[in-house]
Structures are given as C-alpha cells and as structure tokens.
Amino acid sequence: MRRYKPMPFLLLIFIAVIVAAAAACAFYVKEFDESTASWWLGSLSRVFHSGIVPGDPLIYRKPKVSPRPGPRARNVQPSESGEDYYYEVDKFWTAANVQDDGRLVAVTRTGKKVYLSPEDERLRKARLIERLRYKERFPAM
Numbered sequence: 001m002r003r004y005k006p007m008p009f010l011l012l013i014f015i016a017v018i019v020a021a022a023a024a025c026a027f028y029v030k031e032f033d034e035s036t037a038s039w040w041l042g043s044l045s046r047v048f049h050s051g052i053v054p055g056d057p058l059i060y061r062k063p064k065v066s067p068r069p070g071p072r073a074r075n076v077q078p079s080e081s082g083e084d085y086y087y088e089v090d091k092f093w094t095a096a097n098v099q100d101d102g103r104l105v106a107v108t109r110t111g112k113k114v115y116l117s118p119e120d121e122r123l124r125k126a127r128l129i130e131r132l133r134y135k136e137r138f139p140a141m
Contacts, residue, residue: 051125052095052098052104052125053095053098054095054096054097054098054141055094055095055141056094056095056125056126057092057093057094057095057125057126057130057131057138058092058093058094058095058104058106058123058124058125058126059090059091059092059093059123059124059125059126059130060090060091060093060106060114060116060120060122060123061074061088061089061090061091061122062088062089062090062091062122063086063087063088063122064086064087064088064089065079065084065085065086065087066084066085066087067083067084067085068085069085069087070089072089072090073085073087073088073089074087074088074089074090075087075088088122091108092109092126092134092137092138092139093106093107093108093109093114093138093139094106094107094138094139094140094141095107096113096141102118103115103116103117103118104116104117104118104123107139107141108139109137109138109139111139126138
C-alpha cells in the first residue's frame with residue numbers, strides 16, 4: 001500500500017496567506033469607486049507601456065468606416081443609415097521611441113511615424129504567437 005506524505009507546513013502557511021489576501025481584497029472592492037478605478041487602471045496602463053522599448057512589435061486596433069469592410073475587418077456593425085459599416089482593423093507597427101513625456105512613437109509599414117498616448121486602450125504589445133504568425137507585417141527597424 002502506498003503511503004502519502006503529509007502537506008508541508010510552509011505550504012499550509014502559504015495557502016493561509018493567499019486566503020487572507022483574497023479576503024482583504026474582497027473587503028477593499030466594496031470601497032472601490034469609479035475615480036479610484038480610473039486612477040488604478042491608468043497606472044496599470046502606464047506600467048504596461050513603460051515596458052515598451054524601441055523595436056517591440058505593437059498591434060493597434062484602428063476604427064474605420066466604409067460601405068464595404070475588407071477581409072481583415074473585426075467587430076463589424078452597420079451604421080444607423082445602413083449605408084456604411086463601423087469596424088476595426090489591426091495595424092502592425094513597431095515601436096521606434098518612447099518620449100520623455102511618455103508618448104510612444106511607432107513606425108508603420110509605409111514608414112510613417114505615429115505618436116500614441118500610453119493610455120490608449122487600442123494599443124498593445126504583440127504576443128509571442130502573433131510575432132511569429134505576422135512577422136512579415138511588422139516593419140523592420
């Protein structure tokens with residue numbers, strides 16, 4: 001018959017700390033108003049974008065309007081008049097520079113420079129699988 005080892009004491013302490021932290025978060029969420037949420041999410045955005053260095057591939061989801069969306073269109077919705085469609089297209093850019101004021105400078109595939117706010121929710125770093133799948137779409141620096 002196989003004998004199971006008891007759970008180590010340190011693991012029990014670790015689990016107790018995690019449960020206590022989760023309970024503290026649950027009580028804190030009750031006091032979490034909208035102004036605190038916007039400040040907290042803004043700081044998370046700045047932390048995320050501060051990790052961008054020149055040469056990083058970026059994906060920007062650009063909103064567009066057209067009577068006939070292309071094959072790469074996402075989130076296609078008809079307009080009120082029914083003549084046009086609102087949709088988004090992924091743009092594949094490369095980070096060129098991070099300025100002192102925190103704005104990002106990205107280079108498009110045609111060589112244009114685009115200045116982006118670090119709080120822009122449509123901007124993100126490309127994931128590993130996207131870097132491999134779309135490597136020819138990101139402009140070389």
